[in-house]
Amino acid sequence: MSDQTKTAPMVLVDGSSYLYRAFHAIPPLTTSDGQPTNAARGVISMIRSLIGKYPESPIVVIFDAKGKTFRDEIYSEYKAQRPPMPDDLRLQIEPIHRMIEAMGLPLVIIEGVEADDVIGTIAKQVGEAGRDVIVSTGDKDMAQLVTDKVTLVNTMTDTVMDIAGVKDKFGIPPELIIDYLALMGDKVDNIPGVPGVGEKTALALLQGIGSIKDIYERLDDIAPLGFRGSKTMSKKMEDNRDMAELSYTLATIKCDVELPFDMHALKNEPANKEVLREWFQKLEFKTWLRDIDKAPMAAGTTVNDSDEGEDTPAVSDIEVQYETVLDKSQFNQWLEQLNQAELVAFDTETTSLNYMQAELVGVSVAIEAGKAAYIPVAHDYEDAPEQLDRDWVLEQLKPWLEDEGKAKVGQHLKYDANVLNNYDITLRGIKFDTMLESYVFNSTGTRHDMDSLSSKFLGHSTVKFEDIAGKGAKQKTFNQIDLEQAAFYAAEDADITLRLHQAILPKLEKTPELVSVFSDIELPLVPVLAKMEQTGALIDPDRLHAQSAEIASRLQEVEIKAHEEAGQEFNLSSPKQLQEILFEKQGLPVIKKTPKGQPSTAEPILQELAENYELPRLIMEHRSLAKLKSTYTDKLPEMIQHTGRIHTSYHQAVTATGRLSSTDPNLQNIPIRTQEGRRIRQAFVAPEGHKLVAADYSQIELRIMAHLSQDKGLLDAFAHDEDVHKATAAEVFEVAVDDVTAEQRRRAKAINFGLIYGMSAFGLAKQLGISRPEAQKYVQRYFERYPGVRTYMETTRENAKEKGYVETIFGRRLYLPEIKARNAMMRQAAERTAINAPMQGSAADIIKRAMIKMHNWLADTDLGVKMIMQVHDELIFEVAEKDLEAAQAKIIDIMQNSTEIDVPLLVEAGVGDNWDEAH
Known part of the structure; x- marks a missing residue:
């Protein structure tokens, strides 16, 4: 052992902290046979990075043991609210442990205590022996361990926290971190804390007086501190002394755990390359497989999920x-x-x-x-x-x-x-x-x-x-x-x-279709979106102010009705009060429970209850109105820039399917089916001498389904410009097209769109309010009349399972990491996505192509036209009144002919003084 190895810091890895963080931070990843791998990739990547940074250091990895700890005996509610470990995470623990051992690193798991306690014990004793200790964790509780010998490193964010760092982050030194956690409690671990003490109050007490012990010796000194609630805080502290002491005990990391080994003898052994190779092959970590024979765990290497591409030199290998x-x-x-x-x-x-x-x-x-x-x-x-x-x-x-x-x-x-x-x-x-x-x-x-x-x-x-800039208000x-x-x-x-360009482009170039999506659709769209954002949209703030006032009045009315229906006043936004009133006092059926076993008041649950009960319906109406008010009618006037317009931001790289999204404001989420939502659109207005033109692709996803499935019935219906919902109704209900009723057409429409979104017979039955056997009969008859659709769906599912992705008409890929998941619900959701994504993605590609062609035409035309918004399958334009007829015709022409598929694309365009009138 070299002198440098003896003096290098000992690195203690909080494996349990990184296990959960990696699982939730990295998107779901699976092997070709469905084995989940995202947590394994994240944890092993982090450890490889540490080995590169501390090549002479012993690196010890500590995990929580199964079962209860001494804290559960002290307080039965400790961590009781935590949901059980997800199955896809549990399946990765054994591979992670085995890979760590194969890397030659000590793996420590001690029953009856948490990983924090083992880390605290080793850190304290090694630090007292004069050796520096690096604790690699993402857990804020560990800040209590920091000394002049013990430093925290968060590998996921690449941040280091020493004594000064603790003071900068928390406003208190490490020796007061336990008091801080005990005062304000910890929702994650279910440490109760002192009721009424939050982060600001805890800091005011600790900075103004000192530790919890000091606080209880100087309760009379609390009121003069002058923070909000300081005058009543001494009584709260006195009344909750037992809770504060319990919380202090729960928050304290135990630093005297009996260790079944000599901590000073902990060292790294040579990696077992054969075992590592076996695991890397099993989990399909192809890049790491190539690294095994170069160096056991080379510095600068990390997780690379895109194993198809060329190797890229580690950044650390290039002198900057x-x-x-x-x-x-x-x-x-x-x-x-x-x-x-x-x-x-x-x-x-x-x-x-x-x-x-x-x-x-x-x-x-x-x-x-x-x-x-x-x-x-x-x-x-x-x-x-x-x-x-x-x-x-x-x-x-x-x-x-x-x-x-x-x-x-x-x-x-x-x-x-x-x-x-x-x-x-x-x-x-x-x-x-x-x-x-x-x-x-x-x-x-x-x-x-x-x-x-x-x-x-x-x-x-x-x-x-x-x-470099800090966080929060400062x-x-x-x-x-x-x-x-x-x-x-x-x-x-x-x-x-x-x-990054040098690393990613070669991967793209291996698939010509992806190069085409990039170079023909996404990249040319950048100046198009930039121009739209710079142009902005004109809104009428007075309309919105008036609507805000009306919604405020309506909210008050709905609240009064809800109180009358409940027989008492209550906070409509309080889950706890809702639970008491809906399920205890009114006896409504409990549809789902929270992890703590309480009746759920989540929005989907209330939505379901609202179908049969008045109070949930009023609560949902109140929530909907409040959201409209806070998100749009109050906020939009505040977003008007110096141009007199609002300027949204369009995002190309957010949705999985290729659709655009927008923020500040989110134009995609303005409701269209409610009167209040439509009134918000009325505030988007045309400037003087202009009109708004809204041009919308009609039934585009159904048309894409006809193209992809090549079903003769659907192709014929669109080729002859039939009402496709009426045509479907005629087939499913076995009546002549002219005899289709409005209700039959409504049901056929639900079937057409429901199948596109992977809806089951159960879902269709619920939507239409019919029995499941009746819904199943509709679906069966639909597939008998449109057999090409069934074949397309079955083929798409099988191809998705085989390839791991589906494609749009233009070759855009949507990867489906959960298509082979062992969890049935996740797998079925991925299968539904496999059916719908090619249609949603193709629709996105079609309107993007239209926008590019529209942008090019607008650059050359003398007509007074500006493209100002894109929402779903709709483009909105400002058009000078004198050019209205010519511009509208050209807009429709470009959109309908931007892409050629096996059925005609139909565009409907409306004109108005505002967006609602034009839509």
């Missing part, structure tokens, strides 16, 4: 050269390199995520892996160094930024394009976008932010914004951040973006 550009000579040298480079990674740093309000603080560029620069222009904290003038920098960069021939890559470049637009610069030459490359490669494989992508594809943990904006820290963060963003 990051420059901060502060003078014109240095700037000009970089500008020359930008103009000569084949591809440049580009990024902006700003004061806000809101692109309409963001001010440019600096730009970063990278021209090759490891070589990047940050050009600051607006860091304005006290003593900030002199920087180049922002206007001058932008003037110099503008020709390069606007040159279509200068290829650029970025991470979410639409944001940067919008920011630059505020400075009269149109970003051109967008050749690649790493967020979209990852999204097209596998929309469900990971989140598509840079930090997640860097971890997944490069095995590198980037500097996080919170690391978080700094980028212009306030020390330039040295800001420069590395910004340059790394550009550098990692370039490396």
Whole structure:
């Protein structure tokens, strides 16, 4: 053993903490035979990373034992509310343990105590013996262990917490963390705490007086502290002394556990490569399999779920050269390199995520892996160094930024394009976008932010914004951040973006259909969405204010009715009061229970009860109105920007199917079926001299079903422009088309759309209010009349199980990691998704293609037309009244002919002074 090994810190890994965090942080992943692997990937990846960072250190991994601990004997409710471990997590524990042992690491599990207690005991004794200890955990309770010898490391967020770090994070030193937890309690562990004491009160007590022991000796000193509730707090503390003492005991990590080994002899053994190889093969960790013979656990390697691609050098293997550009000579040298480079990674740093309000603080560029620069222009904290003038920098960069021939890559470049637009610069030459490359490669494989992508594809943990800016109310904006820290963060963003592109593109290029989705749909859509966002939509705040007032009045009426129905006043938002009134006093049937065994008052439950009982119906009405008021009628007027319009943000890389989503405001969720929802749409208005045109694809998913299934009956119905719901009703109910009743058409419509969404006969029966046998008869007759649909569904399910994904018409893939899950409900949900996703995804692709063609036409036309919104299968335009007829005809033509499938695409367009009138 080397001297360095003897003096290197001992690393204690909180395996149980990382087990749950990995399971919930990483999307569901399975092997080809359905074995879940996400937690195993996350935990082993974290340990591999630790080995790389602490190559000379003994690394000990500690897990909770099965069964109860001494805390359960002290307090029977301890952790009692926690739901049982998910089956898909339980199945991964044994493989994780065996892999850790095969890696040559000590695995410690001691019955009767928690992993925290074992870690606390080892840390205390090793620290007292003079050796440094690193505790790798994500558990805030562990902060009580921090000393000058014991430090916490959170591998998932790449943060370190020493004594100063504890004080910065919690506002108190490590020796008061137990008191802090005891005072405010812990909902996760069901530690009761002192009633009425939350985080702020606990801090006020501890900072003002000291420990719990000190507080009880100085109860009279509480009132003068002056925090909210301080005058009554001494009595609460006195009345709950037993609870405080119990909570203190429960929150205290036991540091005197009897250990069945000599902790000073703990060391790492050589890895058992054969056992590791066996597990990596079984769990299909292909990248790690390739690593086994290179080095047992090489630094810089981490989980890479995309094993089809080329190996990418670890970021740590490349020496970085990051420059901060502060003078014109240095700037000009970089500008020359930008103009000569084949591809440049580009990024902006700003004061806000809101692109309409963001001010440019600096730009970063990278021209090759490891070589990047940050050009600051607006860091304005006290003593900030002199920087180049922002206007001058932008003037110099503008020709390069606007040159279509200068290829650029970025991470979410639409944001940067919008920011630059505020400075009269149109970003051109967008050749690649790493967020979209990852999204097209596998929309469900990971989140598509840079930090997640860097971890997944490069095995590198980037500097996080919170690391340099802080968190919460005290978080700094980028212009306030020390330039040295800001420069590395910004340059790394550009550098990692370039490396991500180099890592992901080869994976995409192995599947030509995915390259086409990226290059023909997603990337060309970026300037389209940017233009729509910049244009914004005009709203009438007076209408919304009036509606808010009316909803407030209606809410009061509904609340009074609910109180009358209940026979008493109560808080309509309180689950506890709802439980008492609905199930104890009114005796309504209990449909589902919470993990604690209480009757559930979740929205789906209340919705079901509302079908037969008045009080739940009133509660649901109240919730719906309150949500409309807070989300739209109150909020929309506050979102009007200096342009006099609202400017939403469209997101390309959020939904699994390829559909766009939007935020601030969320246009997709404005209700259409209620009068109140339609009135919100009435507030979206046309400017003077203009009308709104809303153009909507009619029954697009049914048309796609006809195309995909090639069912003759459906193809004929659409080819002859029949009412497809009437045609289905005629087939299912065996009547002539002209004799179909309105009720029969309604039921046929429910069947048509229900089957697209994978609805069972049970679900159909519930929706239509009929018996299950009757619903089953409808479904059976439907499939007899449309046998192509049944064949399509069966074939799609089988193909999805075999390949692990389904595809849209254009080759977009939706991976289904749960299609082979052992849990029947998860597997069936994946099967339903397999049926619907190709239709939803194809519909998304079709409207995106239409938007791209529309954008190109709008750039060339002399007609007064602006595309201002996209919602589901609908595009909304502002059109000058003088151009209305010509524009409407062209809009319909482009949308109907943007894509050719085996049935006609039909677009219906309406005109009005507001969105509701036009829809």
